[in-house]
Amino acid sequence: MTIKVRFFAMLKTKAGKEEVNLTVSENISLAQLKDMLKKEFPVLAEFIDSKSIMISVNQEFAVKNTIIKGGDEVALLPPFSGG
C-alpha cells in the first residue's frame, strides 16, 4: 500500500520536493507516520517534532488517534500565513 505525502511552502523548499509516496504494509498511526518521515527526510525532523506543524489526512486535520491507510493523502502543513 502506498501513502502520498505532500509538502507545502517552507517544508516543500526544505524537502526539495512537492510529494513523495511511502510504502506501508498496514495501517499506521500518526506517530508511526512521523517516524517514517523523519527517517526519510532527516532535514524535516525538527519541523515534524515542532508543535507548529500540522498534518492533514485526506484534506482534514489529523488528530492524535488518526489512522493512516493505504491510498490516503497526507500533507505536512507549516504555519499558515494567509489573509
Next chain:
Amino acid sequence: MNMDLVRIQKHDFSVNEEIERVKAVSQSIGGVVAFLGTARDISKGEEIVRLDFEHYHGMAEKKLREIRDAALKNFNIIEMGVVHRVGNVDIGENIVLIVAAAQHRNDAFMACEWAIAELKRITPIWKKEKTRKGEVWVEEHP
C-alpha cells in the same frame, strides 16, 4: 449554497462586485461589513517588493466554505462572501475579502472579525515575501 460566494483565485477581484453579490441574496440586509486585506510594502522593517501565495488546493477551499457555514450558523447574519487570491500579488493589490451581511450592523461586524481570524487560523494558505535580498516564507499570522 452559492459556491460563487467562496472562492480562491489568481486574478484580482472587484470589492464592489463582491459586495453586490452578497447584497443580492436578500432584501432584509441592512448592514454590510467588509474586511479587505491588501499587500503592504513593509514587513518587520524590511521593504517588500511582491507577495506570492501558495495554497493547498481542495483543502483551502473546503476550509473557507466551512468558515462561511460556521459564520451563518453561529452569528445572526444573512450571508457571507470570502475571496482569497493566490499566486503573485503586487504591492497595493487586494489579497483577501470577507463580506458579512446582516439585518443589523453589530452582527455583521462580529461575524466579519471572527471570519478573518478563523481564516488565518485554519486555512492552508502560505505567504512568501519577496524583498530585495531574497524570498522568505512568512511563518506567523499577526
